[in-house]
Amino acid sequence: MIEQEADIVFNRMIARNTFLMALKSPEITSLARPGQFVMVRVSKSADPLLRRPFSICGTRGGDCFMILYRVVGVGTAILRNAGKGDRLSVLGPLGRPFDFSEKGKTSFLVAGGIGIAPLLFLAGVMDPGECMLLAGYGTSAEVVPVEQVGLSQENLLIATDDGTLGHKGVVTDLLEGQLGKWRRGRPVLFACGPLPMLKRVAAMSFERELECQVSVETAMACGIGACQGCAVRASSRETQPYLQVCRHGPVFSIRSLDWKAL
Amino acid sequence: MTGDRPDLTVNIGSIELNNPVLAASGTFGYGEQYAEVVDLSRLGGIVVKGLSLRPRPGNPPPRIVETPCGMLNAIGLANMGLEEFLNEKLPWLRKLDTVVIVNIYGHNVEEYGMVAEGLRGAEGISALEVNVSCPNVEQGGMAFGTDPDASARVTEQVLKKADKPVIVKLTPNVTDIRSVAQAVERAGAHGISLINTLSGMAIDVEKRVPRLANVSGGLSGPAIRPVALYMVYQVVRAVNLPVIGVGGIMNYRDALEFLIAGARAVQVGTANFVNPSTMLEIIEGLERFCRAQGIIDINEIIGSLKED
Known part of the structure; x- marks a missing residue:
């Protein structure tokens, strides 16, 4: 875990309301693993007060890491106006990364909206022949161009709610279709996105007895396990009633979480 | 002499601190997370997360929400309980x-005493x-702190069982904090810390639900500083305790500001979340x-405040 002031290399809009920011930090970049996040201080003022957590969505040239964010509130509205030459205080890399140690298995990476961020990093380090990225958005204007983080369009399927690009419908339709025709062993699932989507992916995984890891989002204060503000209900197989998203997650096996309480 | 390093040592009763900057309870865990980025030996001290006799799971989420200049x-x-803490x-x-x-x-007066005894x-x-x-929390906690007599009873019980100096942390959610401070002083406390968080709430206007599952929560951060400062000012003048x-x-x-008002030391809480190095920067x-x-x-x- 490193705390430092990092230079912004670029901060550009790559889809509607969606920004890709690169920050220079050889230290954080060399430690970062897919699924981990950084806590970013968006301004030095007392309002807004707290740092914001952002998944790391990739690295560049060994000394930069990138975050992908959608402007949704006060913090991200400040962030969108930052640019090259500005510095931001960053703390990271934090949290438990995805576990993708199993070789030879196909992985489905299931993304809802801006939840694609940690999965872009994961897709970038996986063997392209072994992973398929399924991404859902509201409309085509929101679609994140994956080549911006160095990925190819191959093995990418897109769904939009309004049908303006790819499949008309939700990303779990795509997953359903893929799993329905899958005949090459048991795939592993990795998912990040809105809660209803995660619940659907988890239910499909339980039904088919597939291994599935999800990256979960909550409000956070410290990001490092001190405040216990980011608790989520654990399943009965865990020894404690709550797990901390910042420390025990943000990546969890679906079997660690109490899905009814989420 | 101006080239020399000034002496920052302060005393809280019999406790000597290298400097007057402590980590506030509940914001620093047991220090181990922060140890990666902060040299803990440079701090005046650490007040660790609230400890109860038995483990407590804590409240259902959401547990936190950001508010203007605070949270x-x-x-x-939520804590691991006495036994695991000791081990x-x-x-x-x-x-x-x-x-x-x-x-x-503690849930009740006896339980406060039992935790103190367990730490003997x-x-x-x-x-x-x-x-x-x-x-x-539903029982204990602020339920005692808003009542001078109950605060005194808890203090006496802890003093009876403890073999260490006893500091009592007061709540600002009272009409007159001086009367609580004086009751705690009469009960024999060695020091007083204040303030804990102010009660508050926030509402999600789209969903029309409280933003915290517990409905209410404790407000902290720079938003409460003037309130805290005035209460410290009042208490310093109402008691003879550090x-x-x-x-x-x-x-x-x-x-x-707090030191000039008469505080012997300060605790830093929410600022640790914003910047883990805050306490070191304060000391410098x-x-x-x-x-x-x-x-x-x-x-x-x-206590060097100038007043007419």
């Missing part, structure tokens, strides 16, 4: 070259801080300030 929390004193955390804390104060909590003989603990001020100032301190100038800032003012001993600043 609300309703963690609910798993204290040995590590003992190795740190810093003062460790244990914040304790435990090496590496400099003092107890009695939490009669947590707003986020007072530790807590509430929204973000930098050395904030800390100076106090040193710089003393040097610039030609002050060789920080005690010259404490």
Whole structure:
């Protein structure tokens, strides 16, 4: 875990309301693993007060890491106006990364909206022949161009709610279709996105007895396990009633979480 | 003398601190997370997470929400309980070259005493801080702290069972904090820390539901600093006990306000989340300030407020 002031290399809009920011930090970049996040201080003022957590969505040239964010509130509205030459205080890399140690298995990476961020990093380090990225958005204007983080369009399927690009419908339709025709062993699932989507992916995984890891989002204060503000209900197989998203997650096996309480 | 390092040593009763900057309970865990980025031996001390007799799971989420210049929390004193603390955390804390104060909590008067008794003989603990001020638990906590007599009863019970100095942490959610402070002083406390968080709430207007599952929470951060400062000012003048100032301190100038008002030391809480190095920066800032003012001993600043 490193705390430092990092230079912004670029901060550009790559889809509607969606920004890709690169920050220079050889230290954080060399430690970062897919699924981990950084806590970013968006301004030095007392309002807004707290740092914001952002998944790391990739690295560049060994000394930069990138975050992908959608402007949704006060913090991200400040962030969108930052640019090259500005510095931001960053703390990271934090949290438990995805576990993708199993070789030879196909992985489905299931993304809802801006939840694609940690999965872009994961897709970038996986063997392209072994992973398929399924991404859902509201409309085509929101679609994140994956080549911006160095990925190819191959093995990418897109769904939009309004049908303006790819499949008309939700990303779990795509997953359903893929799993329905899958005949090459048991795939592993990795998912990040809105809660209803995660619940659907988890239910499909339980039904088919597939291994599935999800990256979960909550409000956070410290990001490092001190405040216990980011608790989520654990399943009965865990020894404690709550797990901390910042420390025990943000990546969890679906079997660690109490899905009814989420 | 101005080139020399000013002496930042302060005393809270019999406890000597290398400098007046402590980590506030509940914002620093047991220090181990922060140890990666902060040299803990440079701190005045650490007040560890509120400890209860048995483990407490804490409140359901959402537990926190950001508010203007602050945040609300309703963690609910989630902690591992006395036994695990003694076995798993204290040995590590003992190795740190810093003062460790244990914040304790009970459901009832007897239970406060039982936690204090359980910590008897435990090496590496400099003092107890009695939490009669947590707003986020159904029993105990603030229920005692809002009543001078109940605060005194808890204090007496802890003093009876403890073998260490006892500091009582007060809640600001009262009409007259001086009467609680005086009751605690009469009961024999060795020191007072204040303030704990202010009760508050926030509502999600789209969903029309409270933003915290607990409905209410405790407000912390710079938003509460003027309230905290005035209460410290009042209590310093109402009792003869050493007072530790807590509430929204973000930098050395904030800390100076509390020291000038008469606090012997300060605790830093929410600011640790924003910037893990806050306490070190405050210590450095106090040193710089003393040097610039030609002050060789920080005690010259404490209680130096000029009033007509």
